[in-house]
Amino acid sequence: MNGMQFLAGHFNYIVVIILMMTGLYIVISTGNMVKKLTGLGVFQTSVFQLYITMGKVTGGRPPIVAHAPEGAEHAAANGGEHGASTADTAVRMVHDMADVPVNGVIYSNPIPHVLILTGIVVGVATLAVGLALIVRIRETYDSIEEEDVEEAEYKARKAANA
Amino acid sequence: MSTVLEILHIARFGLAGVFLLGGGFFVLAGAIGVLRLPDFYTRLHAAGVTDTMGSTLILLGLMLIAGFTLLSVKLALVGLFLFLTSPTATHAVANAAHKAKLKPLLGTYRQTRKGDNEGGSQ
Amino acid sequence: MNADFITPLDAFTIIDLILMLMLLIVGLAIVRLNDIFAIVMLAGVYSLVSALWFVSLDAVDVAFTEAAVGAGISTVLMLGAMLLSSRTALPAKPVRKWASFFIVLATGAALMYAVTDMPSFGDPLSAPNAYVGLEYLKRSLPDTEIPNVVSSVLASYRGYDTLGETSVILTAGLGVMLILGMGGKINGQLKKKAIDYDNADAQAHHTVLRVVSKMMIPLIVLYGFYVQFHGDFGPGGGFQAGVIIASAVILYALIFGVDAAKAAVPPLVVRIGAALGVLIYGGTGIAGLILGSNYLDYNVLDPHSAPHGQELGIMSIEIGVLITVCSVMLVIFYGFTSRQPDITDKDW
Amino acid sequence: MIFATTLMLMGAMTLMLARLLRGPELYDRVLAVNSFGTKTVLFLCVFSFLIGRPDGVDIALLYALMNFIGTIAILKFFRYRALDVALSRMPSRNTRKKAGAKS
Numbered sequence: 001m002n003g004m005q006f007l008a009g010h011f012n013y014i015v016v017i018i019l020m021m022t023g024l025y026i027v028i029s030t031g032n033m034v035k036k037l038t039g040l041g042v043f044q045t046s047v048f049q050l051y052i053t054m055g056k057v058t059g060g061r062p063p064i065v066a067h068a069p070e071g072a073e074h075a076a077a078n079g080g081e082h083g084a085s086t087a088d089t090a091v092r093m094v095h096d097m098a099d100v101p102v103n104g105v106i107y108s109n110p111i112p113h114v115l116i117l118t119g120i121v122v123g124v125a126t127l128a129v130g131l132a133l134i135v136r137i138r139e140t141y142d143s144i145e146e147e148d149v150e151e152a153e154y155k156a157r158k159a160a161n162a
Numbered sequence: 163m164s165t166v167l168e169i170l171h172i173a174r175f176g177l178a179g180v181f182l183l184g185g186g187f188f189v190l191a192g193a194i195g196v197l198r199l200p201d202f203y204t205r206l207h208a209a210g211v212t213d214t215m216g217s218t219l220i221l222l223g224l225m226l227i228a229g230f231t232l233l234s235v236k237l238a239l240v241g242l243f244l245f246l247t248s249p250t251a252t253h254a255v256a257n258a259a260h261k262a263k264l265k266p267l268l269g270t271y272r273q274t275r276k277g278d279n280e281g282g283s284q
Numbered sequence: 285m286n287a288d289f290i291t292p293l294d295a296f297t298i299i300d301l302i303l304m305l306m307l308l309i310v311g312l313a314i315v316r317l318n319d320i321f322a323i324v325m326l327a328g329v330y331s332l333v334s335a336l337w338f339v340s341l342d343a344v345d346v347a348f349t350e351a352a353v354g355a356g357i358s359t360v361l362m363l364g365a366m367l368l369s370s371r372t373a374l375p376a377k378p379v380r381k382w383a384s385f386f387i388v389l390a391t392g393a394a395l396m397y398a399v400t401d402m403p404s405f406g407d408p409l410s411a412p413n414a415y416v417g418l419e420y421l422k423r424s425l426p427d428t429e430i431p432n433v434v435s436s437v438l439a440s441y442r443g444y445d446t447l448g449e450t451s452v453i454l455t456a457g458l459g460v461m462l463i464l465g466m467g468g469k470i471n472g473q474l475k476k477k478a479i480d481y482d483n484a485d486a487q488a489h490h491t492v493l494r495v496v497s498k499m500m501i502p503l504i505v506l507y508g509f510y511v512q513f514h515g516d517f518g519p520g521g522g523f524q525a526g527v528i529i530a531s532a533v534i535l536y537a538l539i540f541g542v543d544a545a546k547a548a549v550p551p552l553v554v555r556i557g558a559a560l561g562v563l564i565y566g567g568t569g570i571a572g573l574i575l576g577s578n579y580l581d582y583n584v585l586d587p588h589s590a591p592h593g594q595e596l597g598i599m600s601i602e603i604g605v606l607i608t609v610c611s612v613m614l615v616i617f618y619g620f621t622s623r624q625p626d627i628t629d630k631d632w
Numbered sequence: 633m634i635f636a637t638t639l640m641l642m643g644a645m646t647l648m649l650a651r652l653l654r655g656p657e658l659y660d661r662v663l664a665v666n667s668f669g670t671k672t673v674l675f676l677c678v679f680s681f682l683i684g685r686p687d688g689v690d691i692a693l694l695y696a697l698m699n700f701i702g703t704i705a706i707l708k709f710f711r712y713r714a715l716d717v718a719l720s721r722m723p724s725r726n727t728r729k730k731a732g733a734k735s
Binding site: 295296299302306309310313321322325326328329332335336339340344347348351352355356359360363366367493497500503504507511518519520524528531534535538539 | 635638642645646649652653655658661662665668669672675676679680682683685687688690691693694695697698699700701702704705706708709
């Protein structure tokens with residue numbers, strides 16, 4: 001596999017890694033906690049992107065299997081351009097799809113989608129907890145800059161020791 | 163009979179193409195306006211081009227392609243929501259800017275350009 | 285690795301590339317800016333552009349969730365937190381900047397090295413795509429009669445996972461409740477209005493907003509239910525619907541005040557709902573146990589037809605997920621808004 | 633034809649991004665984000681026709697609604713610096729008293 005071909009097949013991972021590192025850089029470099037959480041969000045989204053790009057199949061369709069069986073061959077010939085999604089065709093094809101590999105249509109991989117779908121909602125929940133902690137930090141230390149908080153903590157400890 | 167249908171077919175897609183490209187043109191023009199115009203209120207005016215002509219034409223073009231299907235209904239709903247929300251949002255932005263005493267640039271562009279700070283807020 | 289597969293350079297790939305470029309621009313802009321307000325908005329745009337990319341990568345369900353979460357809830361939460369904290373970030377010190385730059389460079393290099401082992405983009409025969417995913421695609425419709433494979437895998441095949449995720453969301457809601465309070469008394473006293481909004485004319489100008497929102501809110505809720513019950517056939521499901529319905533209530537709170545929203549959807553109801561959803565989910569599993577099968581096995585729910593039982597079970601747990609997600613989002617929102625902003629004007 | 637429209641919309645989105653990054657006023661940014669959202673909705677509609685699947689329109693519908701909420705939240709935040717204020721037409725008790733005192 002030559003270099004150009006490799007790049008054509010892997011550009012998505014390279015971009016995702018750059019984005020991931022952007023997020024990581026924001027998390028490490030800034031002292032502001034809200035900005036840190038934004039960086040965490042960027043990092044998190046890039047992980048989602050990594051998973052989703054892995055599940056993509058060229059010429060595929062979203063994993064919603066609802067095709068009329070009589071259109072299956074036609075759809076396969078067209079590379080999956082054909083589609084009618086109604087409930088009754090779905091029920092009909094249950095009986096007919098004993099041996100056709102996913103009805104002759106290419107679909108993208110559903111598993112990364114499932115994992116990431118729940119991941120996003122859990123992500124917003126954890127974001128909320130992080131933000132709540134930031135609010136409490138602000139109420140206690142009157143700042144959301146890491147350095148100020150550390151300084152105040154240091155002073156408080158020194159005063160307690162003295 | 164079939165030739166009439168064919169002509170109708172071609173006319174439908176031709177019209178759809180004209181609508182789509184016209185909508186694209188208006189969207190692009192609005193975007194360039196938002197980027198290039200000198201102050202907030204004029205940019206607001208440019209953004210309106212996208213919300214009105216741009217979105218209407220594009221959605222009409224797509225509805226022509228889709229024909230009488232559920233998809234067309236959904237597109238009409240998108241159009242309805244945009245019709246309701248984007249002027250409201252634009253109104254809210256303008257109102258907020260006005261209440262925050264953001265002054266519009268007055269006079270000709272060349273005059274105001276020298277003292278750029280005069281047009282700033284507060 | 286399938287060495288013969290070559291990623292085609294077609295229209296979709298070009299669109300993908302433009303979207304990636306936009307993501308890179310937004311990411312780098314977030315690095316450079318120190319105005320937190322701009323950062324919050326950029327984060328919204330970032331998640332929106334990645335939602336677009338997800339659509340182009342066939343992950344419509346994921347795009348749906350990302351659009352609902354990133355544009356609505358995340359922005360509101362970030363703003364709520366900003367309100368209670370400061371507005372600009374201090375620029376980082378050069379030492380720290382360079383140190384983190386080198387750490388990032390090293391990590392990035394390591395990851396880039398790992399890229400060589402990854403399957404080609406869009407390769408249908410790659411290890412992740414060829415085996416278990418294909419199996420789910422083949423079996424989902426006969427097993428569950430649900431065309432949307434993402435829904436059936438989420439709710440049925442990987443039901444334990446989703447139960448765990450729902451519990452995580454409930455736990456996050458509990459965490460926010462513990463940290464920020466339940467929206468009642470703070471330090472033993474009720475919240476007092478810190479800011480005097482005595483410009484009646486400014487409020488009178490919001491007629492447009494109020495009228496339009498009044499029209500929009502029922503539509504949003506209706507759309508939420510459409511997403512919930514159409515989730516078996518198209519993109520959507522409990523997670524998305526929960527977020528959408530919660531954002532309708534949030535819009536109501538934004539326009540008519542949090543007190544009005546609390547009168548319409550009381551915090552107590554929301555707190556009960558958060559637990560109730562997980563209870564419904566877990567209870568569906570218990571029902572399976574009682575009917576003589578495994579936990580979260582829906583086949584036995586309908587004694588006559590296993591696929592119909594599956595459909596029933598999936599419907600039931602999706603409702604549980606809807607209730608929990610919606611309630612937890614509202615718990616979080618109420619938690620943030622019940623705090624009194626102690627920020628002074630000179631901070632701005 | 634559809635592809636050309638898609639590219640036009642993407643170009644417009646990029647221009648909006650430029651305005652968002654450049655600012656200078658906060659309201660410019662809000663305007664840019666809102667307009668970016670509108671263009672995204674249109675993009676999703678057109679794109680779902682380009683790839684021949686209607687699912688994108690559902691997301692467009694959702695985003696048309698969500699964009700509104702986001703914009704309102706941002707503006708509310710900047711107008712009142714609080715999320716917890718009713719935008720009721722009735723003047724608050726405070727202002728009514730003041731108005732009474734004046735007249």
